[in-house]
Amino acid sequence: MIRNPILPGFNPDPSICRVGEDYYIATSTFEWYPGVQIHHSRDLVNWRLVRRPLERKSQLDMRGNPDSCGIWAPCLSYADGLFWLVFTDVKRYDGNFKDAHNYIVTSPTIEGEWSDPVYVNSSGFDPSLFHDDDGRKWFLNMQWNHRTESYGGAPKTPAFDGILLQEWDAKTGRLKGPVKNIFAGSPLGLVEGPHLFKRNGWYYLTTAEGGTGYDHAVTMARSRQIDGPYEMHPDVYLITSKDSPDAVLQRAGHGQYVETPGGEAYHTHLCGRPLAPKRRCTLGRETAIQKCVWRDDWLYLAHGGPVPAVHVPAPTDVEPAHAPARIDYRFDGPELSQDFQWLRTPEPERLFSLTERSDALRLFGRESIGSWFEQALVARRQEHHKFCAETMLEFQPETYQQVAGLTHYYNRYKFHAVVVTLHEKLGRVVTVFSCPGDFPHGRMGFPAGSGEAIGDGPVHLAMEIKDNDLQFFYRVGDEAEWKALGPVLDAGVVSDEGGRGEHGSFTGAFAGMVAFDITGRAKPADFLSFTYQPLQS
Template sequence: MIRNPILPGFNPDPSICRLGDDYYIATSTFEWYPGVQIHHSRDLVNWTLVRRPLERKSQLDMRGNPDSCGIWAPCLSHADGLFWLVYTDVKRLDGNFKDAHNYIVTSPTIEGDWSDPVYVNSSGFDPSLFHDDDGRKWFLNMQWNHRTESYGGAPKHPAFDGILLQEWDAQTQSLKGPIKNIFAGSPLGLVEGPHLFKRNGWYYLTTAEGGTGYDHAVTMARSRQIDGPYEMHPDVHLITSKDAPDAVLQRAGHGQYVETPDGEAYHTHLCGRPMAPKRRCTLGRETALQKCVWRDDWLYLAHGSAVPAVHVPAPKDVEPLKQPVRIDYSFDQPELPKDFQWLRTPEPARIFSLTERSGALRLIGRESIGSWFEQALVARRQEHHSFRAETVLEFEPETYQQAAGLTHYYNRHKFHALVVTWHEKLGRVVTIFSCPGDFPHARMQFPIESGVALPEGPVHLAMEIRENDLQFFYRFSQEADWTPIGPLLDAGVVSDEGGRGEHGSFTGAFAGMFAFDVTGRAKTADFLSFSYECI
């Protein structure tokens, strides 16, 4: 069986592509660098992260991108001996405008180097590329209408002004021919995330609707002509949990169709797993997969309901690989462990090094933990509702403007951090910074005031998240007992719904290491190890 979500933790907007017996899923990464996660599977059950293709400054520079901007809704396809990846780099979230720029990159292989991007357009986000059986290529994206009161956190239907279609000329690498608005969406509204495929002479269009919160859905329509008119699915929505508040997989929508070599039908979708009592999704929007069947040239979920299932029949008999309960990361290689990413900058050598000190991840203090430009924060996704993370830190601050530590992080106004810094009377201290989502002011709090004085030497830092509760710990040596520090903090604010609510931000929670030096002197902090354990 397939057990959903197949990609736990922050992995939204899944675009699936099959080449032979190999399946690939591309997901959004927003402001996290490198851009786009691509997972691989040969059985639809077991998935492995194999590539983040947008990895060079010539491909992607997100310095200055606000929280929840950056890489939205990639579309992965294969044609003409190439993999094609289409994506948006969004430069603005709040206000009437989005400034959403769409690009295409290509590569002969998933694992190889990908091309520099070719600019396509900026009329809206969520692009996709459809390769027709006559050799023509078609570019789709939603059209954004700024003449509304739609803004980050409170989307309005009129801003989502239908799905645009235009032909793409691969030779000139440019759009050509008329621009047509082919689909206005269903009455649910907020139409986005278009994907086209063709079967039995029908063009099928699936879109995401209802916003990316609890009213989310995959809507389906079909036409004999690529530019329409499109008729709606008999049930309108192929996948949705909007009318099933008790379903395990909530916020279901935005996905793509795929067939196995034997013609079995599946459809990806994003989902969220909220925690009681406030229905907050600390794991962000995750990727799930549903088995489908065809009836009367319409697609339906195989189990007979539009509400997504947790357990889904796989195309062949295969056991899920056992995942480790604890992962211990060492920093003795010249590259980061593949689970880790950083924020925005294409110049990682300015924020971290794995070679300046053998066996350590050296973070170079730059801007604050809330910066949109250059901050030294290296982290991995939270994949479980309850987990423990530990690190060992060597850091000698000289002023309170220098700090380093361990963080449970979502964005600039939703994080908790266990911090080593300096205090004028106590000297080196361990303390807590907490920013519990009190948007729009994003005011940081200091739950233990000045902190606890530290002796010389390395400091061991830990945090335990048990669903909605976070507790920090510290100790001075491997042999010492862990000492809890500070009160229980609200881990649930480090979620999509924390702060201003379900449409206010779109990423997920991370556990990681950070350093900053707002003096501008670039003080370094050495992290000797990191571990992540499901508890």
């Protein structure tokens, strides 16, 4: 059996592509660098991260992109001996405008180097590319209407002004021919995330609707002509949990169809797993997949109804691989583990180095935690509701404006951190920073006050998260006892629903290492290890 989610933690907007016996899923990365995650599988059960293709300044520069902007909804396909990846780089979130620029990159292999982007258009986000069986290629994206009351955190249906279709000329690298609005969506509204495929002479269009919160859905329609008119699925929605508040997988929507080599049908979708009592999805939007069947040239979930299942029949008899109970990262090689990402910038050498010390990850203190431009924060996804993260830090601050430590991070307004800094009277201290949400003002607090004096030497920092509760710990020296620092904090605010709530932001929680130096002197902080350990219920 497949157990959902197949990609736990922040992995939204799954676009799936099969080439021979190999399956690939591309997911959104928003402001995290490098851009786009691509996972690989040969059985739909076991998945491995194999590539983040947008890795150069010539491909992607997100400095200045607001939270929850950057890379939205990539679409991965294969044709003409190439993998094709289309994506949006969104430059604005709040207010009426989005400034959403769409691009195409290609590569003969997933794990090889990808091309520089070819610009396509900016009329809306969530692009996809369909390769028709006559050799023509078609570009789709939702159309954004700024003349509405829709703004970041409060989306309105009129702003989501249908799905546009236009032919793409691969030889000239340009769109050509008329632009047609082929689908207005269902009454649920907020139509986005279009994907086309063809079967038995029908063009099938799946879209995401209802917003990316608890009313999310996969809507399906079909037409004999690629430009419509499209008739709606008899049930309208192929996948949704909007009317099933007790379902394990909530916020189900935005995915793509795929067939196995044997002709079995599956459909990916994003989902969220809320925690009681506030229904906050602390792992963000995750990727799941459902077994489907065809009846009367319409697709249905194999188990019946639109509500996604946790356990789904796999196409082959295979045992799921077990993730390690504990992952110990050491920084004694030239490359950062692929589990880690940083924020926005294509110039990571200004943020960190693995060569200035042979046994440490050195972060160069840059702008403050939460900067939209140059922030020295290296982190990995939270993949479990209960986990512990730990790091060992060598850092000698010269002023309170120099800070380094361990963070549970979502965005500039939703984070907690245990940090080492300097206090005028206490000397070097360990203390806690906390910003518990982006509404109404996102003010940072100091739950441990001035902190506790720690003297010289390496410092071990840890955080333990159990569902909605977070506790920080520290110790000085390898043999010392762990000491709790500060009160139990609300880990649930580090979520999509934290702060101003649903649709206010929609990425995911990370655990990582951070340093900032707002004197501008780039004070270095050396992290000798990092550990991520899932905890038992």
